[in-house]
Amino acid sequence: MKLRRLHINSMPGVDDGYGVEFEDGLTVVEGPNEAGKSTLARAVRALLWPDTRAKGYVSVSAVFEDSEGLVSVEREGPRVRWTREGEEIAPPAIPDEHLAHSFFIGAEELIDIQALHGKDVAAAIRKQMAGGFDLEAVRELFPDPARSHPARKAVSAYQAADRKAREEEGRQEGIAHEAEQLEALQAKVRQGHGAIREARFVQAALRLTAKQGALEVQAALLAELPTELASLGTDALERLDQRLEEQEGKGQQKVKLVRDLERVQSDAAKCGLAQPVEARTLAILDDKASILRETQRKLEAATLNHAKSVSSHSNARQAVGGREGVDLDLGDGSEWFELLRQRAEVESECGATENLLKHLVQRGAAPELPREELEEGVRNLRLWLRAGLRSAPDTATGTDAFKKRCVGLAALSLVTAAVLFTLGLPYWALALGLGVGLVVPAAFLRSREAVGESGDLRARAQAEYPQSLDPPTAWEETIVQDCLNRLTQSLAEWLTFEEFERERSSLRNQLQGLEERAQQQDEERQELAQRIGADTDLPHAEMMTFARGLDRLAQAELALADAASESEQLQAQVDEQLANLGKALDAEGEAAPAEVPDAKPAVERLKQRSEALARARDAEERIGRDMARVQEDAQNIAGYIAQIYESAGLETGDRSGLAHLVNNSLPVYLEVSAKCRSLESSVAEAQGDLAGAPAEIARMAPEELEEHAVTLEARAETLEGLQQRAAQITERISFTMNADSQRELLAQRRDALEALSVCHDDGLDHLAGRFLMGRVTDRHKRDHEPLVLQNARKMFAKFTHQDYELEVARGGEGSFMARNNRRAVSLTPAQLSTGTRAQLLLAARLAFVETNQAKSPLPIFMDEALDHSDAERFSAIAASLGEVTQDGRQVIYLTNDATDAGLMERALVADGHPAPHRIDLGQVRGMGSQPMAATDLELAPIAVVPSPESMSSAEFGALIQVPALELTRGPAAQHVFYLLEDNLESLHTLLASHVDTVGQWQSVLRNDATLALKVQQGMSTAPTLEKRGLLLDAFCQAWVVGRGLPVSLEVLLGCGCLSDRWHEPLSAIAAGLDGNGTLFIEALRSKRDERSKGLQAKFIDELESSLQVSGHVTEAPMLDKDEVQRRVLLSDAAQGVDTQGVTGLVKRWWAHAQRGTSTNG
CATH class of the missing domain: 1.10.287 (Helix Hairpins)
Structure with missing residues (x-):
């Protein structure tokens, strides 16, 4: 259906109604922002798909034209009404709502990487291509030999072995040749040493002559200066x-x-x-004053103590004065109290011993396993382990360290046990057991050192292991060590039990002695109580109280007498010391102090x-x-x-006279005298160097010495190199005579070749399978390729001037892929530029709509969809849109840039299509703008390729600036000039169509039959251009042998041996080395680049092996011109082609490749 008229009464953002009329073909609706361009598309969508939820109230109407005539549609709110000639009809057949967005293409959805636009089209294409067979899965059943890790490993092993063997052969041949030259080299070395010695004498003679002449000149200058200057200095x-x-x-x-x-x-x-x-007298006086003050302090303390003693004696007397009829002897009271105190201590000690004995009895269970068998098992297990240790001498250091740790820990445990036992704590036995347990392995390790190395110790240890004990589950070192640890623990439990038993016996004896001591003390207490008249029937506590009272009274009487005596003695000392100090001060001229506090200040004043x-x-x-x-x-x-x-x-x-001498004459004198001294030293040094020189050197004139020195220097310059070479030859000869490495290397190469042969046979089988399945897959795709995919690929190729082709991504979730024909790689939309990604999705949309809606085509609205395209691609897309309108479909392009309308008109007219219909929506809505014709716009001219008329191929190549032939980049990246160097008219035809690489030409063969036929028919010489492309591919494959393909990011991604974090930094390193694989691997191994730090050597080896298999790193020799030509003639591309024509192409390409520079110089 064609849209003839659209009227918008009310929509969100539009309050005043307006209408627009449309014509056939392409219509450009231009206008400023907010003019309502996008509203036109939303209004049509709201009419055709009313279920689409539109925000706000919608009131629009439109007139369409189909095969039966005009049909009108109106929408008021949610209600939609279709009429024809005033009568209501059913809605026409319109695509489902989920396909509505295919007819409305905006710039936002074309550049949005995260959006799902394009995936529905890709899914539909995959559905059409499905034929019931997963040919890709079948092809993957044959692994790619280039990605096979065993194959890469075998190739790497053989190459390494072959390289070493060839290096050894070459080295030995070189050594044999060098041995023949060794004697001559040694003679030259001896001559060089003689020349060096003679040259030193010649140089010394030259120096002596020069220094003597200079010394005579300076001595004459010095004699002319005053002699007094010798004693002056510059600082006078x-x-x-x-x-x-x-x-x-x-x-x-x-x-x-x-x-x-x-x-x-x-x-x-x-x-x-x-x-x-x-000072001595002052010190004595100060000491006397200090002693006097200290004596006074003691007197005061003694007086206070006497008062306290009087009070204490009174209290003690009152405390024992209540017992009548008892004549107490204070001396017996002390003995009574001491006896009772000892009895209490014995009772307390008995209680503590009983508690400790009870605790040890509870912990005294004997182990279940017999001790003798445990000791035998431990001895045999240690013997077994020791046999393993003696077979590994490098573990001796670890054993010594373990023995030292055992001894140290054992000593610490025994000391801890002694401390715990002294303190009476119950855990001393555990510490003792641990110490004994650690002593056992230390003693074992010590005894092991004396054991000889002879005999099968392990077999004997297994045979002698006790049958009553569970043997190790397996006689391995870790399991045997675990079993030994368990038996050692059980043996330590036995030691602990025996120690506990000895401790219990000791405690029982100690308890018996305490009980006997208590009985003896009871008898002594009865006897003493009768002697002092104490009541023996009193409770023990009252008897202790009475005894303490008697003792305190006796002590109080003694303290009282001592305090009184001390006070009297101290008072006499104070009086005597104060008098003596006063006499001494008076003798020195200081007044005597009257009181004790005045003594110290008097001494200080005198001082x-x-x-x-x-x-x-x-x-x-x-x-x-x-x-x-x-x-x-x-x-x-x-x-x-x-x-x-x-x-x-x-x-x-x-x-003033002194200043004149210092400033004028002295500097000259000092300079001349310094030069004289230096020259005298140099003359003496040169004379010393000439000692032992030949007599003819001393007789030579200076000119003769200089000529002779040049001759000797020339001889000596080669000495170091000769010495090094002779030493290296001697060392290599000695090493070769004592080594037998060549036979070993040849054996290694033979083994590696056998392994490589097996991998080679498997690889050939897999390659054949993959080749056949590849052919089947290509044929299947070609036979079942749907029309929508063909159209999309052709459109995208035309949009991008054959730079890209559209592909459908593998799997059920991907969208489209873009194959770069210059680089022969496939890229995801996210890897494309914004403009190219928009053109990819636009081509898919247009092809899908054009192919699936041909019977009742709906208008296509494009809202600024070409904003991200440059001028050339804009023109290509506009020409394609012109072709779409040839089938009767309307295309409505919405834009706010008047330049787009001019570019669109120029492109359509140039391609033979009518100029687009233009609608200025700003003028329709009264915004005051005026439409601009294409002639009013200043459009950049489209580049024109110059004609090659009357030019040679070299001149035309220089004019169009053809880049150098870089065969390592593959045939697709090469300029078509190298295919059509002898057919410049056909070359001009391709260049005028923006096709300048072989990859683009191959895309023309697949997508633009008209252009391909025009180019092929314009060629004047055979072979065909298609055949030339295949021959260039064969030439590239032969050329890169021995040169290595360039390493790039795509190559590293395909290796499969690197994690994602390494792809970007390593590809940057490779790019800095121009893709040279050999230099790239050397840079990784040297770790010079910080970006490769942390990459392990094993991954570098795997990467090198993968690059060797893929041809990016190779040690194969480079093919010469004849071999390259032979391989091209034997290739499939040369079948059916004149041999002379193929030979001419090969020679031309060889010359360009050898030159390696662009044709423009």
Whole structure:
């Protein structure tokens, strides 16, 4: 149906109604933003698919034309009404609603990677192509030899073995040849050493001659200068000025010292002492004052203690005074109390011993397994393990370390057990058992060192293992070690049980002794109670209380007598010490203290006066010394100043004369004298170097010496290289005579070749299977390829000037793929540029709509769908849209850019289609804009390929700037110039159609039969262009042998041995090496590039093997021109083609490949 008229009364965003009329073919609706262009498409969609949920109220109407005439449709809100000539009819046949978006193509959905647009079309194509067979799955039953890990591994192993064998053969042949030259080399080395020795003498003679001449010149200059300059230095003026400043400073110091002396003498007179008190006397006085103060403190403490003793004695007497009729002896009370205390201690000790014995009895269960058999089992298991250790000497260090740890832990455990036993804690036995358990393996390890290496120890240990014990489940080191650990634990339990048993016996004996001691104490208590008159029937607690009271009373009486005696003695000492201190202070000129608190301050006052006098006397003495030193320094400075003038031959004070000598004459003298000394040293050194030189060298003139030195230097320059070469030859000869590596390498290569032969046979079978299934798959796709896929591929190829072709992604979930004909790789939409991705999906949409809706075609709305296309592709897409309208379909293109209408008109007219109908929606809605004709627009001109008339192929190639022939990139990437170098008119036809690579030409063969036929018919020489492309493919395959294909991201992705994180950084490294596979592998192994850090060596080996199988890394020799030509002539592409024509193409391509540069120089 064709849309003739559309009227919008009301829609969201449109308040004022407007109508538009449409014509056949392509209509461009242009207008500014907010003009309502997209609203036209939404209105048509709301009429055709009313179930589509539109936001807001919709009131629109339209007139369509079908095969029966005009038909009208109106929509008011949700109700839709179709009429023909005023009568209501049923809605016409319209595609289902899920296909509605196929007729409305917008820029947003074409560039949205995440959207599902295009997947429904791809799914429909896959459904049409399904023929009941999964040919891809059948093809995958034959593994690709290039991706087979065993094959890559076998190839890598053989190449490595072959390389080593050939290297060894070449090395031995080279060594044999070098051995013949060794004697001559050694003679040359001896000659070189002689030349070096003679050259050193010649150089010494040259130096001596030069230095002697220079020395004579400098000595003459030195003799002309004053001799007094020898004693002057460059700093004479500075030293003179410095001494003058020092002389003035010394005078100022002398004045200051006189004033300081007067002040110090005044301070000494104020002290009131004739001489300072000796430090020893002051120390004695201070000690006496301190002793006096300490004695006074003790007196005060003794007085307080006496008062307390009086109170304590009174309380103690009252505490025992309540017992009548008992004559108590205080001495017996102490003995009574001590006896009762010892009895209480015995009872407490008996209780603790009984509790510990009870605890040990509860933990005393004997182990189930016999001890003797456990010891025998442990000994045999350790013997078995020791036999394994003696077979591995490198474990000795670990055994020694383990033995040291066992001994250390055992000692620590035994010490811990001793501490716990001393403290009376119950866990000492466990620590003891652990220590004994650790001593056993240490002793075993020590004894193992003395065992000999002879005999089958393991077999003997298995045979002698006790039958009553469970043997290890398997005689392996880990299992045997576990069994040994279990038996060792059981044996440690036996040791613990025996230790517990000894401890229980000791505790029983100790408890029996305590009971006997308690009985003896009871008898002593009865006897003592009768002696002192105590009631033996009293409870033990009351008897203890009475005994304590008697003891405290006796102690109180003793303390009272001691306190009274101490107070009296201390008072007498205080009086005596205060009197003695007063006499000593008075003798030194200080008043005696009247009270004890005044003693210390008196001593301090005397000490301060003495120190002040001593400081004054010291200062007076120091000032005297300083004055003498200042006087002496002043005299020395005056003498030094006079010496400076005298050494210069000047009168004292003539500073201007001294300045003249220092500034003018002295620098010259110093420079000349320094040169003389240096030259004298050089002359002596040269004379020393000439010692032992031949007599003829000493007689040579300087000119003869120089000529002879050049000759000797030429001989000596080759010495180092000769020495290294002779040493290397000698070393290689010695190594070769002592080694037998060639036979081993040949055997390794033979084994690797046998393994490779097996993989080769399997690979041939798999290749044959894959080849046949590939042919079957291609034939199946060609025979069952649906029309929609053909149209989509042709459209996309035309949109992109044959740069890309459309493919359907494998699997049930993918959308379309784009095959890059220049690079021969397939890319997902996400890998394409925004414009190319939009053109891919646009071609699929248009082909789908065109193929499936041919009977009743609906208009196609395109809303700024070409915004992301450049001018050339825009023109190609516009021409394709013109072809779509030839079948009667309307295409309505919506845009806000008037340039689009001009580009569209120019492209359609140039392709022979009528100009598009233009609607200015801004003018329709009264927005004031005016339509612009194509002639009013400034459009960039379309590039035109120059004609090759009257040009040679080289001239035309330079004009169009043909790139170099890079065969490692494959035939698809090569310029078509190399196929049509002898048919420039056909070349011009392809270039005018934007086809400039072989891959694009192959796409033309599949998608544009008209252009392909035109090119083929325009060729004047055989073979055909299709055959030439196949021959170039065969030439590329032969050319890359021995050169290696370039390594790229696609190659690394296909290797299958790298994780995803390595693809990008490693492809960047390969790109920096121009894709050279050999250099790429070397860079990875050297770890020079930070981007390859962390890649393990095994993955590098696998990658190298994969690249070797795929031909990107190869050690095969490069084919020469004749071999390449032979292989091309034997290829399938050359069948049915004139041999002379094929040979001419091969020679031309070989010349271009050898040149390796573009034809434009």
